[in-house]
Amino acid sequence: MDCDVFADIELDAILTGGTSISWTLDGNFVEQNPGPYTFCAYWARSGSDEWTPVSTVPIINGCFIVDPTQHNWGKEPDVYYKVRVTLPDGSYFISPPVKPEACMDKHTWLLARDIIRKEYLNLRKNTGTQGWLLKRRNWGQKCTRCIDQDTEEIQAGHCPVCFGTGIVGGYYPAIEYYVQADFQPRRRARNPQTNFTVAPDKAGRRAVAYPYVVTNDLWVEDCTDKRFVIQTIHEISAMKGVPLIVSLELRLAPVSDIIYQVPLEGAPSSSSSSSSEHSSSGSSEQPEECLTGGLDEIEDW
Numbered sequence: 186m187d188c189d190v191f192a193d194i195e196l197d198a199i200l201t202g203g204t205s206i207s208w209t210l211d212g213n214f215v216e217q218n219p220g221p222y223t224f225c226a227y228w229a230r231s232g233s234d235e236w237t238p239v240s241t242v243p244i245i246n247g248c249f250i251v252d253p254t255q256h257n258w259g260k261e262p263d264v265y266y267k268v269r270v271t272l273p274d275g276s277y278f279i280s281p282p283v284k285p286e287a288c289m290d291k292h293t294w295l296l297a298r299d300i301i302r303k304e305y306l307n308l309r310k311n312t313g314t315q316g317w318l319l320k321r322r323n324w325g326q327k328c329t330r331c332i333d334q335d336t337e338e339i340q341a342g343h344c345p346v347c348f349g350t351g352i353v354g355g356y357y358p359a360i361e362y363y364v365q366a367d368f369q370p371r372r373r374a375r376n377p378q379t380n381f382t383v384a385p386d387k388a389g390r391r392a393v394a395y396p397y398v399v400t401n402d403l404w405v406e407d408c409t410d411k412r413f414v415i416q417t418i419h420e421i422s423a424m425k426g427v428p429l430i431v432s433l434e435l436r437l438a439p440v441s442d443i444i445y446q447v448p449l450e451g452a453p454s455s456s457s458s459s460s461s462e463h464s465s466s467g468s469s470e471q472p473e474e475c476l477t478g479g480l481d482e483i484e485d486w
């Protein structure tokens with residue numbers, strides 16, 4: 186009976202092991218039931234009704250959680266997940282159970298993980314530039330400041346409430362994310378054959394495919410605060426359908442763009458000598474607003 190509260194539940198195999206469980210609440214439900222929303226995900230073996238919480242830390246207004254445990258390898262997955270959302274008045278709704286489509290065998294997973302690890306370390310130590318990934322909110326409380334109540338269209342892009350996304354807050358807290366440095370000459374190169382100019386900032390830049398990046402997420406260069414919109418994502422390498430390395434086409438936003446006002450919550454200030462406050466240990470005083478699972482511990486793999 187609670188099925189239409191959730192518009193979608195998605196399960197993805199992830200390369201640190203385990204499964205990412207992401208969800209989208211139904212737009213009408215969100216409109217009628219303002220948050221904050223507290224989420225909890227559970228897993229169970231098929232045929233069993235013993236549901237175990239994926240994490241004891243509830244997710245406030247988040248959009249996904251990572252189950253770090255690999256419950257089975259290389260056979261038909263027999264694990265199910267479901268998500269519970271609790272409203273401020275204590276009432277709650279549970280999604281129907283969903284099952285992963287496939288799982289990697291352990292050999293493939295170890296290979297894939299090693300590819301990601303090497304790529305990430307190379308980006309961090311040699312070829313990359315430090316930055317912050319701001320994942321765009323695709324559901325949540327609608328912005329009443331700039332959305333036309335009748336047509337539901339965003340009326341002005343320059344809105345400090347939703348930053349032009351139509352959803353209050355606009356983006357999730359920042360996650361540390363390296364992309365290949367821009368080694369191309371600053372001057373625009375002219376291709377003699379087509380006579381078109383190629384803007385350097387539009388060229389593809391390598392990055393690891395974790396956390397998942399989608400079109401219209403933002404990437405902020407740490408040392409310059411230059412802000413880029415992710416235009417397209419091309420898969421450079423994948424294993425068994427799981428992308429490992431991607432090439433991102435980034436569009437540099439003009440400094441007048443409202444996205445320069447999006448706060449870098451979660452990002453340690455560049456003057457801070459340590460990035461430990463960004464770790465996903467959950468010891469932070471702030472509520473864990475999803476998007477744990479950066480690559481902080483990758484060197485320990």
Ligand SMILES: [Zn+2]
Binds near residue numbers: 329348349
């Ligand atoms: Zn707005």
